[in-house]
Amino acid sequence: MAFIGTKICPVCGKEFKGLGNICKDGDYCNACEKKVRLVFVEDEEDYLPAAKIRARLNKYADAIAAYDSVEKPETCPICGKKLPKLMNMRLLDAFICMGCAEKARDMLHTGYDAVGCMCLSEIQPLFGQAAVQGGRADASGVFHNADSLRIVYPLIRTLWQEPGEYGYNVEYIDPLDSLSDEELKAAPALAAKRREELEEKYGTHKAIFEVDSISKLYNESKGKRHYRDEYRIGGRVLMGNIVLRDRAAVKRTEGTKDLLIRKLGDCRKYSSDMKELKEGTEGGLFVESALSFVYPGDILYID
Numbered sequence: 001m002a003f004i005g006t007k008i009c010p011v012c013g014k015e016f017k018g019l020g021n022i023c024k025d026g027d028y029c030n031a032c033e034k035k036v037r038l039v040f041v042e043d044e045e046d047y048l049p050a051a052k053i054r055a056r057l058n059k060y061a062d063a064i065a066a067y068d069s070v071e072k073p074e075t076c077p078i079c080g081k082k083l084p085k086l087m088n089m090r091l092l093d094a095f096i097c098m099g100c101a102e103k104a105r106d107m108l109h110t111g112y113d114a115v116g117c118m119c120l121s122e123i124q125p126l127f128g129q130a131a132v133q134g135g136r137a138d139a140s141g142v143f144h145n146a147d148s149l150r151i152v153y154p155l156i157r158t159l160w161q162e163p164g165e166y167g168y169n170v171e172y173i174d175p176l177d178s179l180s181d182e183e184l185k186a187a188p189a190l191a192a193k194r195r196e197e198l199e200e201k202y203g204t205h206k207a208i209f210e211v212d213s214i215s216k217l218y219n220e221s222k223g224k225r226h227y228r229d230e231y232r233i234g235g236r237v238l239m240g241n242i243v244l245r246d247r248a249a250v251k252r253t254e255g256t257k258d259l260l261i262r263k264l265g266d267c268r269k270y271s272s273d274m275k276e277l278k279e280g281t282e283g284g285l286f287v288e289s290a291l292s293f294v295y296p297g298d299i300l301y302i303d
């Protein structure tokens with residue numbers, strides 16, 4: 001039985017003295033707190049019931065016990081590059097480079113501190129995704145470059161709600177991840193056939209772009225809009241790749257109009273810092289000229 005001045009820790013069930021730490025079920029002991037700090041983001045546990053805290057401590061019990069014996073390796077266990085002395089991140093049971101830590105953070109939609117509370121085995125599978133790898137290997141070990149298959153398997157755009165002021169954020173689902181091995185093996189031939197069909201329809205060009213929308217750009221200051229002589233042509237690259245300073249032509253019976261592509265952006269209207277728009281992707285072409293002759297549904301020929 002507990003005597004005066006001691007309490008029972010609701011997490012581990014042992015008696016303890018002193019102030020302890022707060023959770024939803026009251027104060028818990030400092031010995032548990034030491035472990036909690038390794039697997040919970042700061043203050044996250046304050047409002048959790050003791051049973052939940054106990055469950056996570058149990059889940060990570062082995063990693064917590066081995067925490068102090070983990071040594072910094074020479075190379076990042078995810079990307080295999082040399083692990084920088086300072087720019088690295090401690091996971092519960094490993095060290096990874098900051099480049100990989102950043103990717104993991106983005107893929108998990110969380111913060112670095114939450115990534116640091118996880119094990120390598122929980123994070124590593126994320127890096128096997130086709131979009132991260134730049135493609136996928138089939139069962140016979142042949143690697144298929146994602147860029148060359150986007151013409152038949154474009155990324156699927158989705159929106160996820162970001163709490164706070166940002167509203168929605170763009171994210172992509174990669175259909176390559178869910179292809180069967182037969183589908184993956186058949187994909188290169190399918191892509192070649194699609195290119196052939198497009199060439200037959202539009203002729204041979206460096207790239208073909210299909211127009212969805214046209215927006216005139218403006219600056220806003222003191223509540224007033226100041227229109228610029230700049231337009232964003234939104235749409236998708238049906239075939240080929242588009243780079244900065246490529247020329248885009250619109251063909252009409254009355255003649256051909258030519259545009260210089262000054263900037264490139266992804267599907268977000270405010271993005272304009274891309275160097276290249278690859279085959280099968282959505283994006284924006286930025287031009288500086290009067291644009292009354294381009295319409296949604298138009299085809300731009302890039303040469």
Ligand SMILES: [Zn+2]
Nearest residue numbers: 009012029032
């Ligand atoms: Zn305890």
Ligand SMILES: [Zn+2]
Nearest residue numbers: 076079097100
């Ligand atoms: Zn790495």
